[in-house]
Amino acid sequence: MRSRWKWALLLVLFILIAGAAAYVLIVYRVTTVTVEGSTHYTDEEIEELVTGGPLGRNSLYLSLKYRDRGIEDVPFIARMDVEIVSEDTIHISVYEKALAGYVVYLGRYMYFDRDGIVVEASREKVEGVPEITGLTFDHIVLYEQLPVKSTSVFKRILDVTQLLDKYEMTVDRIFFDSSGNMTLLFGGVRAMIGGEQYTNEKISSLYHVLPSLTGKEGIIDLSGYTPDTNYMTFTEKKVKTD
Numbered sequence: 001m002r003s004r005w006k007w008a009l010l011l012v013l014f015i016l017i018a019g020a021a022a023y024v025l026i027v028y029r030v031t032t033v034t035v036e037g038s039t040h041y042t043d044e045e046i047e048e049l050v051t052g053g054p055l056g057r058n059s060l061y062l063s064l065k066y067r068d069r070g071i072e073d074v075p076f077i078a079r080m081d082v083e084i085v086s087e088d089t090i091h092i093s094v095y096e097k098a099l100a101g102y103v104v105y106l107g108r109y110m111y112f113d114r115d116g117i118v119v120e121a122s123r124e125k126v127e128g129v130p131e132i133t134g135l136t137f138d139h140i141v142l143y144e145q146l147p148v149k150s151t152s153v154f155k156r157i158l159d160v161t162q163l164l165d166k167y168e169m170t171v172d173r174i175f176f177d178s179s180g181n182m183t184l185l186f187g188g189v190r191a192m193i194g195g196e197q198y199t200n201e202k203i204s205s206l207y208h209v210l211p212s213l214t215g216k217e218g219i220i221d222l223s224g225y226t227p228d229t230n231y232m233t234f235t236e237k238k239v240k241t242d
Helices: 002-027 043-051 059-065 152-166 199-213
Strands: 032-036 077-086 089-096 101-105 108-112 118-122 131-133 173-176 182-186 189-194 218-221 233-236
Touching: 032 043, 043 077, 043 089, 059 077, 059 089, 152 173, 152 182, 152 199, 189 199, 199 218
Parallel strands: 032 089, 101 131, 131 173, 189 218
Antiparallel strands: 077 089, 101 108, 108 118, 173 182, 182 189, 218 233
C-alpha cells in the first residue's frame, strides 16, 4: 500500500514539474526581438548571437543568463545589454567599439580608437572607417597604443574624422608624410591639407568644392589655405593611389 502511495506521489510530482516546464516554455517564449545601436552586424545576426542555443528563446532563461552582465568578446562590439521587456519580448542594446581608423599590418586590418589603442585585428574591412597610411611602426600589440613617433597624430585623426562626419563626407584614406602633412583621398581626388593650421576651414571649403569635381581625378592643394585668402588650387590629372 505504501509503495502505491509512493508511486502515486512521484507521478503527481512528475506531472507538476512537466506542467511547470511546459508553462515556462510556452509563456516565456520570445517572439519579438528589437535591436538598437548595431551598424556592423545586421539585427538578425545580433539576435542569433543572443538567442542561440537550446533555451535561447526563453525570456526567463535569458533574464538569469544576462542578469547584471552584458555580452562581450564579440568582434567590433564593446558590449551588448539584454533587457527583458515582457515574457515574449526582449530588447538588445549594442555598444560598438569606436573606430577612428585602421592600418594594414601582416595581412590584417588593425583597427584603433581615438587614442590610438588597437581594439580589433581582422581580415574584414569595415565600410566607413578610413585607412591611415604613412605612419611608421615596427610592431603592433592588440589593446595597446600604436607605437608611432608622435602620438599627437591620433588627435589630428580624431579631429579630422569628426569634421568629416559633421559634413557627411566619406574619406577613403588619410595619408601622413614624414613631415606630418596630411592628405585626404576621396576616390580619384587627393586633397592636400598640409599642417594643422586652419583644418576646420579647409574641410569646410573642401565640402563645398568636392561636389563640382564628381567624375574627375586630380589634386586639390589646400596646404597654403588661410581664411583671409581662401587660396586653393585644383590640378586635374591621373592620380596615383599608392
